[in-house]
Amino acid sequence: MLRGNFLSSLPDASTAERIETLSSFPGRRVAVERIVSEGQTTPPGEWYDQGWDEWVMLLKGAARIAFEETETELAENDWILIPAHRRHRVSFTAPGTVWLAIHGDRE
Amino acid sequence: MLRGNFLSSLPDASTAERIETLSSFPGRRVAVERIVSEGQTTPPGEWYDQGWDEWVMLLKGAARIAFEETETELAENDWILIPAHRRHRVSFTAPGTVWLAIHGDRE
Numbered sequence: 001m002l003r004g005n006f007l008s009s010l011p012d013a014s015t016a017e018r019i020e021t022l023s024s025f026p027g028r029r030v031a032v033e034r035i036v037s038e039g040q041t042t043p044p045g046e047w048y049d050q051g052w053d054e055w056v057m058l059l060k061g062a063a064r065i066a067f068e069e070t071e072t073e074l075a076e077n078d079w080i081l082i083p084a085h086r087r088h089r090v091s092f093t094a095p096g097t098v099w100l101a102i103h104g105d106r107e
Numbered sequence: 108m109l110r111g112n113f114l115s116s117l118p119d120a121s122t123a124e125r126i127e128t129l130s131s132f133p134g135r136r137v138a139v140e141r142i143v144s145e146g147q148t149t150p151p152g153e154w155y156d157q158g159w160d161e162w163v164m165l166l167k168g169a170a171r172i173a174f175e176e177t178e179t180e181l182a183e184n185d186w187i188l189i190p191a192h193r194r195h196r197v198s199f200t201a202p203g204t205v206w207l208a209i210h211g212d213r214e
Contacts, residue, residue: 003179003187006164023162023188025211030137032162032209055130055139057113057207059184072110077166080110081130100164102139102209104132 006034006059007098013038035099037063042089053104054082061097065090113141113166114205120145142206144170149196160211161189168204172197 002023011018013036024031042048057079064073065080066089074080082088084104109130118125120143131138149155164186171180172187173196181187189195191211 001174001187001189001193003185005182006184006186008184022186023160025137025160030132030211053130053132067108075112077113077115078110079113079129080108083108086108100207104137 006100010036010098013040016040030105031103033099033101033103035101037061037090037093037097037099038095039093041091041093047087047089049085049087050082050103051084053084055102055104056080056082057100059098059100062092062094063090063097063099064092113207117143117205120147123147137212138210140206140208140210142208144168144197144200144204144206145202146200148198148200154194154196156192156194157189157210158191160191162209162211163187163189164207166205166207169199169201170197170204170206171199 004022011020017040018036020034022032022034058074058076060076062073062075064071065082068087071091072080111129118127124145124147125143127141129139129141165181165183167183169180169182171178172189175194178198179187
């Protein structure tokens with residue numbers, strides 16, 4: 001059976017953000033990801049515009065997500081549901097930031 | 108936008124386990140749940156036999172999940188993917204146990 005510890009054996013993200021798929025639900029393309037950031041942000045002027053809902057929780061560290069009209073800060077254990085096509089970018093991550101992301105099925 | 112802190116405003120689970128749906132992915136019946144346990148377990152002799160995969164992570168506390176052939180202990184931040192139709196029961200929870208559960212789409 002697939003298992004692990006979310007905060008153990010973290011990949012080295014010193015040169016780039018690291019994304020691992022921990023599990024996926026077959027046939028549905030819903031995926032559970034662990035994302036490790038060491039200060040990386042979305043490049044200025046770039047936005048994510050995803051065709052699916054994304055549920056994210058910050059397990060460790062700190063981060064800010066910018067939307068077109070507002071910016072929100074996430075502390076440890078804060079979660080947020082980002083609806084499909086809500087344009088957003090990661091505007092700040094602290095060193096050692098670890099996220100859980102659940103991507104809904106694509107349209 | 109839907110948001111919250113996973114470990115804040117916990118419901119009182121002193122008399123029964125409390126399950127809240129935090130988010131769901133419309134049309135897909137994939138749901139993200141928070142479960143608070145205060146020592147509750149699955150009644151002896153009862154088993155869960157679910158028609159969908161379930162991904163669970165222990166955010167706080169401690170727990171044991173029994174399968175037919177083995178029993179596994181979960182510490183904080185441990186996660187496990189329980190495949191559909193893998194019979195299991197919760198054989199132990201510590202007071203103040205908080206789980207994240209992601210239920211895949213039903214068959």
